[in-house]
Amino acid sequence: DTGVSQDPRHKITKRGQNVTFRCDPISEHNRLYWYRQTLGQGPEFLTYFQNEAQLEKSRLLSDRFSAERPKGSFSTLEIQRTEQGDSAMYLCASSPGVDEQFFGPGTRLTVL
């Protein structure tokens, strides 16, 4: 499968714990995006990488959230000290340099 992959697909954690998600984009896609989607809402932009550089981060994003793309390939999104309001689907998308995006299956986070 040469699509965008995300791991894990589901994560259940207790409030206050740290979680880390991984996204592997389509090979040679230089742009990588992270979104959060809650029930009944469209995806909400979190952050964006071009190669290894993090070019934009949503003003709405708490300091508890951090993302990296160290070698310009896979990316990780970490949430520290999780809160119940962090429960959502976390989507990763990659883009080859034009305006289309290809989405991964998402990681569903449940914070108890």
Added chain:
Amino acid sequence: EDKVVQSPLSLVVHEGDTVTLNCSYEVTNFRSLLWYKQEKKAPTFLFMLTSSGIEKKSGRLSSILDKKELFSILNITATQTGDSAIYLCAVEALGQNFVFGPGTRLSVLP
């Protein structure tokens, strides 16, 4: 603040009907508008629109953009139950940030 609005938020039709979904936007430095279909998984790409007045077509789906009035429509003709999904509109704005609308939930009844 960049904003994308979709209407209606929910729509129920019968197979064979034609539907029109609306997307209006207010963004800084518009680059493109995209339509996605989302079923019980991540969104899948339908269309990308960058120029006004040029219709994009794929089978029973078509879409057009009006950059003067800041909106786009997505048409689906002869709807089928498999068209039931959430249809998302997204606009690429300044800084290559994508802003999504809330989506239109379409239900097609047999």
